[in-house]
Amino acid sequence: MSEPIIDIRNLSHRYKSHQALGGVSFTVGRQSIHGFVGPNGAGKTTTLKVLATLLRPQTGGSVSVFGRDIVRERQEVRRKIGFMPDHFSMYRQMTVFEYLDFFGAAYGLGQAERERIIKDVLALTDMAGRKDDLINGLSRGMQQRVSLARVLVHDPDLLLLDEPASGLDPRARIELMEILEELRRLGKTIFISSHILSELATLCDHVTILDRGVVKYTGTMRGLMTGGEGTLSSYHLTLAAEHPATADALAKLPGVQRILPPLPNDPKYAITFDRAQVSLNTILQTALAAGAQIVSCAEDVKQLNQAFMDLTEPGVRS
Amino acid sequence: MSSPLLALFGRSLREDTRLKMTYFARVGLVFVILLFLASTSSAFGWGNAPGLRFFGTVVFINFSFILLAGFSHFASAITEEKEEMTLGLLRMTNLNALSILLGKSTSRVVNALLLLAAQFPFTLLAISLGGVATRQVLAAYCTLGAFIIFVANLALLGSVVCRRSTGAAVFTGVTLFAFFAGVPFIRWVAMLPTYFGIVKTPGEWVVALNLCADAVGVASPINRLSQILSTGFAEGPLGAQVWSNLALGTACFLFAWALFEIFCSEQQEASQPRSLLVRRTSRLRAFGAGRAWPAALAWKDFHFLTGGKVWLVIKLSAYALPTALFYAAQMRWNPRPRWNELGYFTLSIAGMILAIELAFIAASVLRHERRWKTLSSLAMLPMSMRRIAYQKILGCLPSLVPAATYIVVGLIVVSDEFPRMPPPRWEPGAVIALAYAFTQGVLFLHVTATFSLYLRRGGLPAAIAAHFVGNMLVGIVMAAAREESVLVVMTVLCIVLTGVLHVHIGRRLETLAEEE
Numbered sequence: 076m077s078e079p080i081i082d083i084r085n086l087s088h089r090y091k092s093h094q095a096l097g098g099v100s101f102t103v104g105r106q107s108i109h110g111f112v113g114p115n116g117a118g119k120t121t122t123l124k125v126l127a128t129l130l131r132p133q134t135g136g137s138v139s140v141f142g143r144d145i146v147r148e149r150q151e152v153r154r155k156i157g158f159m160p161d162h163f164s165m166y167r168q169m170t171v172f173e174y175l176d177f178f179g180a181a182y183g184l185g186q187a188e189r190e191r192i193i194k195d196v197l198a199l200t201d202m203a204g205r206k207d208d209l210i211n212g213l214s215r216g217m218q219q220r221v222s223l224a225r226v227l228v229h230d231p232d233l234l235l236l237d238e239p240a241s242g243l244d245p246r247a248r249i250e251l252m253e254i255l256e257e258l259r260r261l262g263k264t265i266f267i268s269s270h271i272l273s274e275l276a277t278l279c280d281h282v283t284i285l286d287r288g289v290v291k292y293t294g295t296m297r298g299l300m301t302g303g304e305g306t307l308s309s310y311h312l313t314l315a316a317e318h319p320a321t322a323d324a325l326a327k328l329p330g331v332q333r334i335l336p337p338l339p340n341d342p343k344y345a346i347t348f349d350r351a352q353v354s355l356n357t358i359l360q361t362a363l364a365a366g367a368q369i370v371s372c373a374e375d376v377k378q379l380n381q382a383f384m385d386l387t388e389p390g391v392r393s
Numbered sequence: 394m395s396s397p398l399l400a401l402f403g404r405s406l407r408e409d410t411r412l413k414m415t416y417f418a419r420v421g422l423v424f425v426i427l428l429f430l431a432s433t434s435s436a437f438g439w440g441n442a443p444g445l446r447f448f449g450t451v452v453f454i455n456f457s458f459i460l461l462a463g464f465s466h467f468a469s470a471i472t473e474e475k476e477e478m479t480l481g482l483l484r485m486t487n488l489n490a491l492s493i494l495l496g497k498s499t500s501r502v503v504n505a506l507l508l509l510a511a512q513f514p515f516t517l518l519a520i521s522l523g524g525v526a527t528r529q530v531l532a533a534y535c536t537l538g539a540f541i542i543f544v545a546n547l548a549l550l551g552s553v554v555c556r557r558s559t560g561a562a563v564f565t566g567v568t569l570f571a572f573f574a575g576v577p578f579i580r581w582v583a584m585l586p587t588y589f590g591i592v593k594t595p596g597e598w599v600v601a602l603n604l605c606a607d608a609v610g611v612a613s614p615i616n617r618l619s620q621i622l623s624t625g626f627a628e629g630p631l632g633a634q635v636w637s638n639l640a641l642g643t644a645c646f647l648f649a650w651a652l653f654e655i656f657c658s659e660q661q662e663a664s665q666p667r668s669l670l671v672r673r674t675s676r677l678r679a680f681g682a683g684r685a686w687p688a689a690l691a692w693k694d695f696h697f698l699t700g701g702k703v704w705l706v707i708k709l710s711a712y713a714l715p716t717a718l719f720y721a722a723q724m725r726w727n728p729r730p731r732w733n734e735l736g737y738f739t740l741s742i743a744g745m746i747l748a749i750e751l752a753f754i755a756a757s758v759l760r761h762e763r764r765w766k767t768l769s770s771l772a773m774l775p776m777s778m779r780r781i782a783y784q785k786i787l788g789c790l791p792s793l794v795p796a797a798t799y800i801v802v803g804l805i806v807v808s809d810e811f812p813r814m815p816p817p818r819w820e821p822g823a824v825i826a827l828a829y830a831f832t833q834g835v836l837f838l839h840v841t842a843t844f845s846l847y848l849r850r851g852g853l854p855a856a857i858a859a860h861f862v863g864n865m866l867v868g869i870v871m872a873a874a875r876e877e878s879v880l881v882v883m884t885v886l887c888i889v890l891t892g893v894l895h896v897h898i899g900r901r902l903e904t905l906a907e908e909e
Contacts, residue, residue: 129772130907153775160909164766168667168697173682180689181774189685207672225770 078105080233080264081126086136087288088121094288095121098136101283101293103266108259110275110296111268112379113285114387119268120161122285123237126266127158140233154182157226161237161268163218167211171202171221174210175228182229189228196224200254216247223254234258236267240274252278276300276379284386291386299382309347310355312362313370316342321367328361329353343370350374401488401496409504419511425862426451426515432869442524449622451516452533454861455509456614459541461858462505463569465851467548468561470498471657473850475556480657490653494646498549505541509534525622531630532621539638540614544569546645553649554656558850573613580606612637670701690771690781694788698761699754708795715742716799736806743799748834750796754789755838756853759898760845763905772906779899825880832887836860839894846901 081103088096096118103109113119124130125138128149132138138145140152166174172193179189197203200220205213210221219239226234236255240248252274255265269275275282276296283293292299309332314321316337322344326334330352335345348358355372362369409415433447474480474497483493513534519525544565551564583599595603610616617634620626671681680703686692695701716739723731759782762768771781837860844859845852871879 124907127769127773129769150775153773156773158769158773160769162766162909164768164770164909166693166697166765166767168670169682170672173685176685177689177693178770180685180687180692181771181776183687183775186684209667209672211667 079103080105080141081109081266082137082139082142083122083126084137086122086125086132086138087134088118088125088130088132089134090121096125096132096136097288099285099288099290100136101290103264104281105264106259106262107281108255108265108267108279110279110282111266111285112270112272112275112282112383116287117285117387118288119285120237123158123235123266123268127156127235128152129158154229155231156233156235157229157231158235159222159226159237159239161241163215163222165210165218165222165225168209170207170209171197171213171224172206174221175224178225179228184229192228192230193224196227199227199257200224201250216243216250219243219247219251220254223251227258232262232264234263234265234267236265238268238270240269240271248274272379272383282379284383286387292382296379300379310350310353310358311371311373312346312348312358313372314344314346314362315368315370316344318365318367319344321362321365322346324361324365325358325367328358398489398492399495401483401492402500405496405500406503409500415504419508422508422512423515425454425865426512428862428865428869429454430518432865444519444522445524445622447522448516448519448525448530448533451512451519452537452618452622455512455537456540456618457861458858459505459537459544460569461854462541463544463548463565464562465558465854466505467498467501467545468552468565469558469850470501470549471552472555472558472561475657476558484657490657491650494549494553494650494653498545498552498646498649502542502545505545506538509538509541526626528628528630529621529626532626532628532632533618535630535635536614536617536621536632536638539635539642542642543638543645546642546649550645550649550652553653572609573615576602576609577606608637612641614638667697670696670703688784688787690784691788694758694785695791698757699789699792704792705795708792709798712743712746712795712799733807733810736803738803739799739806740803743796743803747793747796747800750793751834751838752841752853754786754792755841756845756856758785758789759842759902760852763846766909768902768906769909772903777899778902778906782899782902822877822880825877825884829880829884829887832884832891833864836887836891836894839891839898842898843894843901846898846905 079102081101083102084100086096086099087094099118099122111119111122121130125132126140126145128145131146141155143152145152166177169177175193175196176189179192184192193206194203197206200223202217202220202224205217210218213221223236223239226236239255240251243251248271255267255278259265267275267279279296281294282296282299284291284299312325314325322334322336325331325346328348330349332347332349333345334347337343355374359369359372429450430447433443433450471480471493474483480493488496513530516530516534517527519530520527547568548561548565551561551568552558555561555564580599580602583602584595587593587595587599611633614634617632620628671677680701682692682696682701700707716735719738720735723735762771762785772778774781837856840860841853841856844856848855867883871883
C-alpha cells in the first residue's frame with residue numbers, strides 16, 4: 076500500500092452503555108478510493124465522525140490523518156479534509172454560487188481564488204449552468220452534487236463521504252461514481268461509506284468491512300474477492316463428456332474439491348479446484364495432455380456482497 | 394375498537410398521563426404558587442389584604458403564562474406536524490381533519506386546564522389570608538379557563554393557516570393585539586372628531602364601532618380580572634367574558650376545521666425562507682447578498698437570517714411610524730410640537746424594539762443551524778465553535794442599526810435638556826442597580842440562547858417564564874434581606890451564571906454537531 080493518509084490504531088468509542096467501536100485499526104493509502112462497508116449500527120458513521128474531527132474518541136486509540144493527530148491538531152486536519160455527512164445539511168435559501176462562495180470565504184479563501192475554484196468545482200460536478208439557482212429548487216441528485224462541490228471548495232486532499240449515493244436514482248448514482256473516479260485521477264484520496272456494494276466493488280481499490288465495531292476485513296478489493304487474503308475461492312472447469320479419462324487424470328491433481336459427473340440432459344464434467352493448492356496452468360496442461368475438450372474454464376471470484384455476507388454476522392444490531 | 398374520531402385525542406391524553414414531565418409541570422406550578430405566597434409575605438407582611446395581593450399575583454402570572462403558551466405550545470399544534478413533514482402520514486390513516494384537530498390541540502387544552510385545576514386548592518389559601526372571597530377565586534379561574542380555550546383555539550387556527558410555528562405565533566399575537574387593543578384604539582381615534590367638537594353627533598359607523606369596542610371590552614379577560622380583583626365583587630363566576638371567550642374559542646375551532654382541507658391538504662416541504670433577498674442576476678442586485686465577506690458566517694446571518702439590506706430599509710421606515718403618529722397627534726392638538734416629549738417617546742419605543750429584537754436574535758441565531766442540521770458542516774470549518782458563534786452574533790448586530798438609530802435620534806432630541814438636569818449622583822446603590830439590570834439583560838439573552846438549543850420550539854417563551862420565576866426567587870431574597878449587599882451578591886451571581894451558560898452554549902453546540 077502507498078503511504079498511509081489515514082492511520083487508525085485500536086480506535087474505541089462508547090456512547091453511554093453502547094460500545095460503538097471496539098479496537099478498530101486500518102490504514103488508507105494516498106490517492107486510493109477506500110470503501111467502508113458494514114451493516115447498520117456497525118460503527119461506520121462513528122468512525123467517519125472521528126476522522127472528520129467532529130467526535131473525540133471516548134475510550135482510546137489513536138487516529139492520525141496526514142500524520143497529524145486528529146485530537147491535538149484538529150484545525151490543521153480540518154483544512155486538509157472535506158466531509159460530506161449522510162444527511163442533507165444545506166442552506167437551501169441560498170443560490171448554488173452563494174453557498175459555495177460562503178464556504179470558500181469561511182475557509183479563508185480570497186475572492187478571486189474563490190471565483191476560480193467555484194468555477195472549477197461547478198464544472199467538475201456539471202453544475203455550472205445552475206449556479207444562480209436556489210438550492211431549494213434543485214433535485215436531490217443535484218443537491219448532492221452541490222454538497223460534493225462544497226466539500227471540494229477548499230481543495231482538500233482527503234474526502235470523507237458518508238453514504239453519498241443514498242436516495243439517488245440509478246443515473247445520479249452512476250454519475251456520482253464517475254465524478255469520484257475523476258477526483259481520484261486529480262489526486263484526491265477518497266474514503267467512502269456506502270451500502271451500495273456493487274458500485275463500491277467497481278469503484279474502490281481498497282475496502283474495510285466493519286461489523287459491530289470490529290474490523291472484519293481490510294485490504295485490497297481484489298484480495299477480498301479472489302480470496303488471496305484469507306477467504307476461499309476456486310477454479311471451475313467444464314469438460315465434454317466424451318473423454319472420461321481426462322476427468323480421471325484431473326481427479327489425481329491436488330486441490331480437487333468436487334467432480335460432478337455428466338447428466339443425461341447435461342453431458343459435461345464439472346470439476347472444481349481450490350486455487351490455493353493448484354495453479355490454473357497445471358490444470359489446463361493436464362486436461363489438454365489427456366486430450367480433453369474444454370467447454371469452459373472460470374475463476375470463481377466472490378462478489379463483494381457475498382464476501383460481505385460471509386464476514387458479517389446476521390441479526391439486528393443493538 | 395375505539396372511534397377514529399377520538400383515537401388521536403385519547404392517545405395524546407394517555408401519553409401525557411404517562412409522561413413524568415406532566416407531573417413535574419404541575420408540581421412546578423404549585424411550587425411557583427407557594428413561591429408567590431412567600432414573596433407576598435416577605436414584601437407586604439401579613440397585613441393589608443395579603444390574600445388579595447397573593448391571589449392577584451397568581452392570576453397575573455397565570456394570565457401571562459397562558460399568553461406565552463398561546464404563542465408557543467398551542468400555536469405549534471399543527472405546524473409541528475407540517476415542519477416535521479408528518480401531517481401527510483397522519484392524513485393517510487383513518488384520521489380525518491376533526492380527529493387530528495382534537496388530537497393535536499384539544500388534548501393540549503385539557504392539559505392546560507388540568508394545570509389550572511392542580512393549583513386551584515392552593516390558591517384557596519388566599520381566602521384564609523384575607524382580602525379575597527371564594528366567589529372571586531372561582532370567578533377568576535373561570536375567566537382564565539375560558540381564556541385558555543379562546544387562546545388555544547385561536548392559536549390552532551393560526552397553526553392550521555400558517556406553514557411554520559413562528560408564523561402561527563405571530564398570527565396569534567397580532568390577532569389578540571388587534572382584538573383587545575386595536576378595536577378600542579380605533580374607537581378612540583374615531584371618537585376624536587366628536588371630542589374636539591368637529592362633529593356634533595357621531596356617525597353611524599362610529600356608533601357601530603362603539604358597540605364593537607364595548608363587546609370587545611366585555612370579552613376582555615383583563616377587564617374581567619380587574620373587576621374580580623376589586624373590592625365588592627359580587628357577580629357569579631360565569632360572566633359574559635366566560636361565555637364570549639368560549640364562543641370565540643368554539644368559532645376559532647370551527648373555522649380551523651373548515652380551513653383544514655384548504656391549508657393542510659398538500660404536504661409542502663419545510664424550506665428556509667429567502668425573505669426579500671434578491672439574487673445576483675436581478676437588476677436590484679445592490680440589495681442582494683453579494684459576495685461573501687471574509688467573516689463568512691457574519692455575512693450569512695446578516696443576509697439570510699436577519700434579512701439583509703432590504704430589511705434594514707424596511708425597519709428604518711417602519712420604526713419611524715410610531716414617532717410620526719405621535720408627532721401628527723401632537724400637531725393636531727398643539728401647533729407648537731413639544732420636541733422633548735417626542736424625543737422621549739422615540740427613545741422609549743426604540744429601546745423597547747431593541748430589547749425585543751435582541752431577544753428574537755438570541756432565540757434564533759443558533760436554533761436556526763440546529764433546525765436545518767447545518768452544525769456539522771460548520772463544525773468542520775477550521776475555527777473553534779466559539780468563534781463560529783461569535784461571528785454569527787456579529788452578523789446579527791447590523792439588524793439592530795434601525796432601532797439603535799432611533800435611540801440616538803431620541804437622545805439628540807432630548808439632549809438640550811441635559812444641561813438643565815441635575816448632575817447624576819453616582820451613588821453606590823444606583824450603580825449597583827444599573828449593573829444588576831444590565832447583567833439581568835445579558836443573562837436573559839444567554840438563557841434564551843441555551844433554551845433554543847434544547848427545545849425544538851418555544852425557546853423564547855420558556856426563557857421568559859424561567860427568567861420570571863428566577864426573578865421571583867430573587868425578589869423573595871431581596872425583600873427578606875433589604876440590603877444593598879444582596880444586590881451585589883445577585884449581580885455577581887448573574888455574572889457567574891452568564892459565564893457558565895456562555896461556556897455551556899459552546900459545548901452544547903459541539904455536542905449537537907456530533908449528534909447530527
